[in-house]
Amino acid sequence: KEKHISPQNILYVNLEDYRLIDSLNLHLLGELLKFRKNKRTFYLFLDEIQLIPKWEKWARTFYDQNKGIKFIISGSCASLLDKEYSTALTGRNVTFQIKPLSFSEFTGFKNTKDKKVILEEYLEWGGFPEVALEKNKSLKKKILRQYLEDIVNKDIINRHNIRNTREVYLLAKYLSSNAGQKISFNRIAKSFGLSTETVIRFVQHLTDAYLIYEVPFHSYSVRVKYDKAKLPKFYIADNGLINVLEADFSADLGKKYENAAYIKLSEKYGVTYWHGQKEV
Secondary structure, eight states: TTTTOOGGGGGEETTGGGGTOOSSSSHHHHHGGOOSSSSSEEEEEEESGSSSTTHHHHHHHHHOOOTTEEEEEEEOOGGGGHEEEEEOOOOOTOOOOOOOOOHHHHTTTTOOHHHHHHHHHHHHHOOHHHHHHOOOOHHHHHHHHHHHIIIIIIIIIIIIIOOOOHHHHHHHHHHHHTSBBBBHHHHHHHHTOOOOOHHHHHHHHHTTTEEEEOOOOOOOOOOTTTTTSSEEEESHHHHHHHHHHHHHHGGHHHHHHHHHHHHHHHSSSSOOOSSSSSEE
């Protein structure tokens, strides 16, 4: 709109709308193109696209046939990671990861200019917009718990047909309570009564869902960097999620700062850690 594109050439559809529940198929996508009334570029926004099977083949076909249509497609991160999607759309897409608010963005959600007050809130509750706007602390925590359950259930347990649901939650809680610490998969496996391969697989699922981030040991040698003896560290995607996963988080100022510092650094850099006599 700021570029003076006519609203007639912009269509936004939320595919979670209950009125579409019986129409989530490729025919619906074809019907949406009928809203294009002229030869100017038509912008079609499709939210929660993963609800329509084989959408990627449809999008590729219409994109290749008609350069006058721009598709802006969004959905839950894990559901858009499937290799089939990326293969079908190779060379035809530009991908953006929408992360929680950075600290500078977070300040724009607050009425005060007191950076100390804003920073304390950001470190405690993280950067999800809905949480940032909510003033009631119990509701903040309730929203964050719901986010966590949605990520674990939809993007991990349901997607990978995992039966050990309790272990996935316990693993997320363990990694959260040890954010910034070196993690041994063998030690976790013994504690949880699981095989090391299962723990590694679960951790990969948590990483794929963008719930946690792995930080390897720093070395210019790939062999050294991924040496099993060089244990990785893990950080959580948002400080607020640590808050709901770990009861003692509110008292641990160092952990809050370190996790927030990782989030900030990861905006621009690939992050590694190094440990000799000192740690970096």
